Amino acid sequence: MRRDEEEYERVVRYFDEDGDGKISAAELRKRLGGEVALEEAEMAIAALDSDGDGLVCSEDLVRLMEEVGEEEKLKDLREAFDLYDTERCGFITPKALKRMLKNLGESRSTLECRAMIGAFDLNGDGVLSFHEFTIMMGSTIN
Template identity: 55%
Template sequence: MISKFCSELQWVFDYLDVNGDGKISPAELQGCVTRVGGGTVSVDEAEETVKSCDLNGDGLLDFEDFQKLMETSGEEEKNDTLKEAFAMYEMEGTGCITPTSLKRMLSRLGDSKSVEDCKAMIQKFDLNGDGVLSFEEFRIMMH
């Protein structure tokens, strides 16, 4: 599975590397977004994207840099989804999921639990023992 992913990623990298020099420039990245996605990316956005993942500082993405970019963009998307889910359970404005807020959300989803049941559920993933789930604890629980 991993080798298939790497070979698919290599194919995408090779496609983006228009001049075949083994590196993706901001201009190549910008041009590909326009061609493939139909959207637009400014020169500044393309340069910032390359800069954020450029491990050796040459202003270009080699394959290792490109892998980092792909992993990072996937993680950001996952974190955004997790933040939305966390917000649904965190209804008391405390910045964490409490037994009461968990009970309330589960009831809305048709799964009636007691506050004690919710305390037990939270306790399994409550890494610092404060009786509630922070976003980081929630994120770990969801992975």
């Protein structure tokens, strides 16, 4: 079991009063000292519950953190893409790539930049879209 999974198990055990390995809205509300209305606790559980049983288990927490991690990765990729999209056209052009590489201390010809883009240019339009950029960076987006 990974360390983060152990942490989620520990969180579930903290809230889980009846020992079934899952957190109910009532257990969540009680552990929070009754500071939350039952409807709010039910909404929180429903938002985290991935299998529709009305309870939250450690797997639900793992899924949530993976989704958050993917969103963060996507945000970081978008920021990196925007750095290369110096022409602000929504694509990375050979000219923009050449300019950015020069700023990074890498001198490349336009022909070399075209070849670099060509390796990941899935639709053959001569530029990199954000989707193609994510593939180049080793990720995929839907």
